[in-house]
Amino acid sequence: MNGNLIVKNAAQLVTCSGFAARQGAAMNDLAIIENGAVKIENGRITAVGPTPEVTAGIDPDAFTVIDASGKAVLPGFVDSHTHFVFGGYRAEEFSWRLRGDSYMDIMARGGGIFSTVEATRKTGREELAATGRARLDSMLAFGVTTVEGKSGYGLDRETEIRQLEVMAELDRGHPVDVVPTFLGAHAVPPEYQGRPDAFIDFIITEVLPEVSERGLAEFCDIFCEDKVFSVAQSRRLLTAAAERGLGITLHADEIVRIGGAELAAELGAVSADHLLQASNEGIAAMAAAGVVATLLPTTAFSLKEPYARGRHMIDAGCAVALATDLNPGSCFSESIPLVVALACLYMNLTPEEAICALTLNGAAAAGRADRVGSIDCGKQGDLVILEFPSYRFIPYHMGVNTVERVIKNGRLVYDRREKEDHAAIY
Numbered sequence: 001m002n003g004n005l006i007v008k009n010a011a012q013l014v015t016c017s018g019f020a021a022r023q024g025a026a027m028n029d030l031a032i033i034e035n036g037a038v039k040i041e042n043g044r045i046t047a048v049g050p051t052p053e054v055t056a057g058i059d060p061d062a063f064t065v066i067d068a069s070g071k072a073v074l075p076g077f078v079d080s081h082t083h084f085v086f087g088g089y090r091a092e093e094f095s096w097r098l099r100g101d102s103y104m105d106i107m108a109r110g111g112g113i114f115s116t117v118e119a120t121r122k123t124g125r126e127e128l129a130a131t132g133r134a135r136l137d138s139m140l141a142f143g144v145t146t147v148e149g150k151s152g153y154g155l156d157r158e159t160e161i162r163q164l165e166v167m168a169e170l171d172r173g174h175p176v177d178v179v180p181t182f183l184g185a186h187a188v189p190p191e192y193q194g195r196p197d198a199f200i201d202f203i204i205t206e207v208l209p210e211v212s213e214r215g216l217a218e219f220c221d222i223f224c225e226d227k228v229f230s231v232a233q234s235r236r237l238l239t240a241a242a243e244r245g246l247g248i249t250l251h252a253d254e255i256v257r258i259g260g261a262e263l264a265a266e267l268g269a270v271s272a273d274h275l276l277q278a279s280n281e282g283i284a285a286m287a288a289a290g291v292v293a294t295l296l297p298t299t300a301f302s303l304k305e306p307y308a309r310g311r312h313m314i315d316a317g318c319a320v321a322l323a324t325d326l327n328p329g330s331c332f333s334e335s336i337p338l339v340v341a342l343a344c345l346y347m348n349l350t351p352e353e354a355i356c357a358l359t360l361n362g363a364a365a366a367g368r369a370d371r372v373g374s375i376d377c378g379k380q381g382d383l384v385i386l387e388f389p390s391y392r393f394i395p396y397h398m399g400v401n402t403v404e405r406v407i408k409n410g411r412l413v414y415d416r417r418e419k420e421d422h423a424a425i426y
């Protein structure tokens with residue numbers, strides 16, 4: 001196939017139309033076209049509309065044609081917050097948490113993020129790439145066509161750079177687009193224990209310059225959290241990163257309310273993420289500054305923490321995005337349907353808001369709303385075809401994958417019907 005594709009007769013073409021995040025009430029409008037069609041040429045969307053209009057006068061030999069009768073077609077999903085490149089696993093920690101140990105207590109005694117740092121430092125480039133590739137395959141099967149991935153399991157120059165280089169390699173060699181984020185300030189490593197400011201200095205002077213000069217990251221992130229990095233330390237690093245042209249994003253107000261949401265608004269961050277404890281003032285400031293609130297419901301579920309106040313945030317005028325936070329500790333899950341079900345059931349998002357959060361607003365959180373996240377002319381031909389006629393089946397079929405086919409840049413890159421006897425199931 002050459003990236004020339006027509007998808008026609010879609011029961012619902014859920015366009016999520018737009019080139020910037022939708023804020024507040026606008027998130028409910030998915031701009032759906034019934035009996036819709038999309039034309040993709042050389043990988044780019046060139047026509048969107050009702051099937052008779054889009055298909056009129058087309059040379060059928062110039063296109064691959066997919067008949068999506070009875071199926072909903074959506075933009076490829078954007079998972080805008082993950083830590084998918086890492087070494088080792090932490091299955092034992094899951095059991096410790098079940099018996100009552102907290103995530104931060106496990107980290108304080110040298111486990112948690114530090115355990116993955118130890119494992120990742122020892123893991124070579126090829127193995128990091130192989131496991132990362134397998135995780136991308138799984139995400140693609142859930143309909144994800146763009147993923148943001150963070151470093152942060154090196155906390156030293158060599159390993160942080162290795163993680164970012166692996167993401168660049170995967171971006172080149174895998175259908176899923178990878179947006180790399182430098183999270184060198186994910187925790188204070190043992191070498192700098194008790195000296196967080198000295199570690200921030202190290203990151204700013206020894207690692208950030210190479211990351212930005214080599215174009216290894218599009219964003220800089222930090223774990224702005226009680227007993228990790230303060231608001232002042234976060235401001236220092238993120239300001240230095242912004243001066244070097246990186247987009248800024250932060251893990252904010254996840255466990256303890258320390259003013260991460262307010263900082264995100266002050267700095268004009270692209271996104272602030274987690275936000276379980278964000279204050280009303282912080283949320284209002286984010287809405288006014290246009291900072292995307294990226295919510296990670298499977299992490300709250302996994303940590304048994306109260307969910308972020310998604311309903312309140314949208315009512316306050318925020319743009320909300322949803323993402324998986326796939327990582328080996330707080331949330332070892334890339335399940336998009338679980339994210340959407342939890343967002344609807346426990347954050348009280350409507351199914352429409354959840355889909356907007358996973359497409360256009362996810363794209364905005366990843367700095368790519370100009371290229372992906374909606375079915376609009378000029379954007380990449382990245383589509384998801386569900387096995388059901390409505391997007392409503394995504395939350396309703398709780399935790400189960402409803403994605404049947406995935407198109408990337410106008411090419412069919414995943415087809416579940418090749419793997420399963422679909423008809424035997426439904």
Ligand code: NIG
Nearest residue numbers: 113116223325327328329330
């Ligand atoms: O987003 N909270 C900090 N960082 C990650 C978890 C990383 C880990 O536990 O390995 C998060 O939840």
Ligand code: FE
Nearest residue numbers: 081083251325
């Ligand atoms: Fe995270």
